[in-house]
Amino acid sequence: MLSLYKRRPKAASLNELLPEGYTVEDNVDTLVFIDYLMFMERLTEETRQYAQRHGIQILKKEHLDEVAKLVLQEFRG
Numbered sequence: 225m226l227s228l229y230k231r232r233p234k235a236a237s238l239n240e241l242l243p244e245g246y247t248v249e250d251n252v253d254t255l256v257f258i259d260y261l262m263f264m265e266r267l268t269e270e271t272r273q274y275a276q277r278h279g280i281q282i283l284k285k286e287h288l289d290e291v292a293k294l295v296l297q298e299f300r301g
Contacts, residue, residue, distance in 0.1 A: 259299075267295050 238248045
């Protein structure tokens with residue numbers, strides 16, 4: 225079966241971020257990856273809508289930063 229990403233390196237990198245004595249359960253790395261994909265999808269959709277509302281043909285870093293602030297507020301919880 226084709227894999228979207230390699231699980232082992234992702235789980236290992238998550239474990240490195242945790243304090244000593246803590247580990248990540250089996251599917252946490254997959255949930256983090258799915259959350260990341262949902263965030264990126266939402267960010268691109270909001271950026272597209274922002275460009276349409278303001279009549280922008282070429283997006284600049286400033287536009288993306290403005291939209292990212294709003295999307296990040298929604299994903300914090």
